[in-house]
Amino acid sequence: MGMQSRRNIIIAGGNFAGLTLARGLCSKHFQVTVVDPGENFEWYPNIHELVSRHKSAARLRHSRRKIVERLGHRFMQAEVTGLECGQQRIMTGQGQSLPFDELALCIGNVSNIDRVPGAREFAQPCSSISEAENISRQLQRLDALNLPERPVVLVGANFVGLELLGEIVRRYRRQWRFRLHVVDALPAIMPGYRGLDAWFREQCSGLVVHWHSGRKVSAVNSANVVLDDGTILDSRLTLWCAGDMPHPLPAALGLAKPGRYIPVHATLQSLAAPRVWVAGDAADFPAALDKQAFHAIAMAGHIAANLRRAPGKPLQDYRPLPTPRLLSFGDTGLILFKYRALAHPSLLAAKEAVYQGNFNLMSLPRQTGEWYNLRDNLKEGLVGMNGMVRRAWSAGTLLHAQQFAAV
Numbered sequence: 001m002g003m004q005s006r007r008n009i010i011i012a013g014g015n016f017a018g019l020t021l022a023r024g025l026c027s028k029h030f031q032v033t034v035v036d037p038g039e040n041f042e043w044y045p046n047i048h049e050l051v052s053r054h055k056s057a058a059r060l061r062h063s064r065r066k067i068v069e070r071l072g073h074r075f076m077q078a079e080v081t082g083l084e085c086g087q088q089r090i091m092t093g094q095g096q097s098l099p100f101d102e103l104a105l106c107i108g109n110v111s112n113i114d115r116v117p118g119a120r121e122f123a124q125p126c127s128s129i130s131e132a133e134n135i136s137r138q139l140q141r142l143d144a145l146n147l148p149e150r151p152v153v154l155v156g157a158n159f160v161g162l163e164l165l166g167e168i169v170r171r172y173r174r175q176w177r178f179r180l181h182v183v184d185a186l187p188a189i190m191p192g193y194r195g196l197d198a199w200f201r202e203q204c205s206g207l208v209v210h211w212h213s214g215r216k217v218s219a220v221n222s223a224n225v226v227l228d229d230g231t232i233l234d235s236r237l238t239l240w241c242a243g244d245m246p247h248p249l250p251a252a253l254g255l256a257k258p259g260r261y262i263p264v265h266a267t268l269q270s271l272a273a274p275r276v277w278v279a280g281d282a283a284d285f286p287a288a289l290d291k292q293a294f295h296a297i298a299m300a301g302h303i304a305a306n307l308r309r310a311p312g313k314p315l316q317d318y319r320p321l322p323t324p325r326l327l328s329f330g331d332t333g334l335i336l337f338k339y340r341a342l343a344h345p346s347l348l349a350a351k352e353a354v355y356q357g358n359f360n361l362m363s364l365p366r367q368t369g370e371w372y373n374l375r376d377n378l379k380e381g382l383v384g385m386n387g388m389v390r391r392a393w394s395a396g397t398l399l400h401a402q403q404f405a406a407v
C-alpha cells in the first residue's frame with residue numbers, strides 16, 4: 001500500500017483508549033490524527049497518591065504530542081465539537097473541519113458533579129491530576145488552620161472515594177485533626193462483599209470519621225452539605241467522588257440518547273454510524289462492562305486489529321475478559337474478584353507494578369533525560385515497594401490475606 005492510499009483515521013480523545021489505538025496503527029498504512037484538548041496523557045488510577053505525596057504529578061503524566069508524533073502520527077490540541085456523518089468530517093471548537101475515513105471516539109466520561117445543586121461551585125472533584133493536587137493543597141491548608149474543628153465531607157465511597165480516603169488517612173493519621181464525614185448512597189461500603197464495610201470502618205478506627213451510608217447529598221453550600229434526610233453537615237472542604245456520567249457530546253452528535261453512553265455492536269462500531277468506532281468509558285457495550293482502564297486499553301487494541309484487517313475480511317467481535325479490580329486503601333491493597341475479595345499489603349505492590357509497567361511503556365525513553373526520568377520513576381517505585389514488601393512480610397503471605405466472600 002503506497003503512502004497516497006493511507007486510510008485517514010481521526011481519534012477523538014487521547015488518553016487510555018485513544019493512545020492505545022494510535023499505537024496499534026502503523027503510520028505506513030494509516031494517516032492518524034489524535035485530537036484532545038489536553039496537553040498530557042494522565043494516569044488516573046494513581047492520582048489519589050498525590051494527596052499523600054507518595055507520587056508527584058510529573059510521575060503520572062506524559063506529553064501527548066511526544067507520544068503521538070513519535071508514532072509518526074499527528075496530534076492536534078483541540079476539542080471535537082461536531083460531526084457530519086454523511087460527509088465524514090468532524091469539527092473542532094477551534095473552527096477546524098477535518099475529513100476522515102474512520103472516526104474513533106475515545107472521549108471517556110464526565111463527573112456527575114452538575115447533578116447536585118451547588119456541587120460544581122463548592123465541591124472539589126478528583127478526576128484529574130490538577131484536581132487531585134488541588135485537594136492535596138486544600139487539605140494541607142485546612143490542617144494548618146487554627147480551628148476548633150476542621151470538618152471535611154467526602155461524597156462517594158466507591159473506588160475513587162475510597163482510594164482518596166485511604167490516602168488522607170495515610171498522610172494525616174498520626175495527627176488527625178479533621179472531622180471527616182463519608183457520605184454514600186449505598187446501604188454499606190462495597191455491599192457486594194460480606195465484611196468489607198466493617199473492614200473499611202476498622203481501618204479508620206481511632207480517627208474522627210463518621211459514615212453516612214444509604215444517604216444522598218441534596219445540596220452543597222459554601223459551609224455545609226445537605227443530605228436527603230435533612231441532615232446538615234458542616235464542611236470546610238467538600239470532596240466530590242460521587243461518580244461519572246456519559247459525556248454530553250455523543251447525544252449532541254446523534255450517536256446516543258441524552259444521558260446515555262454510545263451503543264455499539266460487539267465489533268465496537270457505533271449502532272448509528274458504522275464508520276464511527278467507540279472504545280473505553282464512552283462505549284455502551286452489549287454486555288455489562290466496568291468503566292476501567294483495562295477495558296479501555298483492550299477495546300482500543302481490538303479496534304486497531306479490526307481496522308488493520310484487509311478490506312472484505314469479516315470484522316471480529318470484542319470479547320471482554322473478566323478482570324479482577326485492584327485498589328489501594330492507604331498502606332493496604334485490595335483485589336476484587338467476582339466471588340471473593342482479598343486485602344493484604346502485598347497487593348499494594350501489585351498495583352504499583354501495574355502502574356510502573358504500563359505507565360513507563362506508554363512513552364518509552366529515547367533521549368538521555370528521559371532515561372533518567374525512567375530510572376528515577378523506577379527507583380521511587382522500588383523504594384516505595386520496599387516499604388510495601390516489609391509490611392507484606394510482617395502480614396504473612398497472601399494466604400494470610402483477609403478474605404471477603406461475594407454476597
Ligand SMILES: Cc1cc2nc3c(=O)[nH]c(=O)nc-3n(C[C@H](O)[C@H](O)[C@H](O)COP(=O)(O)OP(=O)(O)OC[C@H]3O[C@@H](n4cnc5c(N)ncnc54)[C@H](O)[C@@H]3O)c2cc1C
Binds near residue numbers: 079080247281282
Ligand atoms: C481517580 C480515578 C481513579 C481510577 N482508578 C482506576 C483503577 O484503579 N483501575 C482502572 O482500571 N480504572 C480506573 N479508573 C478508570 C479509568 O481511568 C478509566 O476507565 C479510563 O480512563 C478510561 O479510558 P478512556 O480512554 O475511555 O477515557 P479517558 O481516560 O477519560 O480519556 C478521555 C480523553 O478524551 C478527551 N476528550 C474529552 N472530550 C473530548 C472532546 N470533545 N474532543 C476530544 N477529546 C476529548 C479527554 O481530554 C481525555 O483525554 C480511574 C479513574 C479515575 C478518574
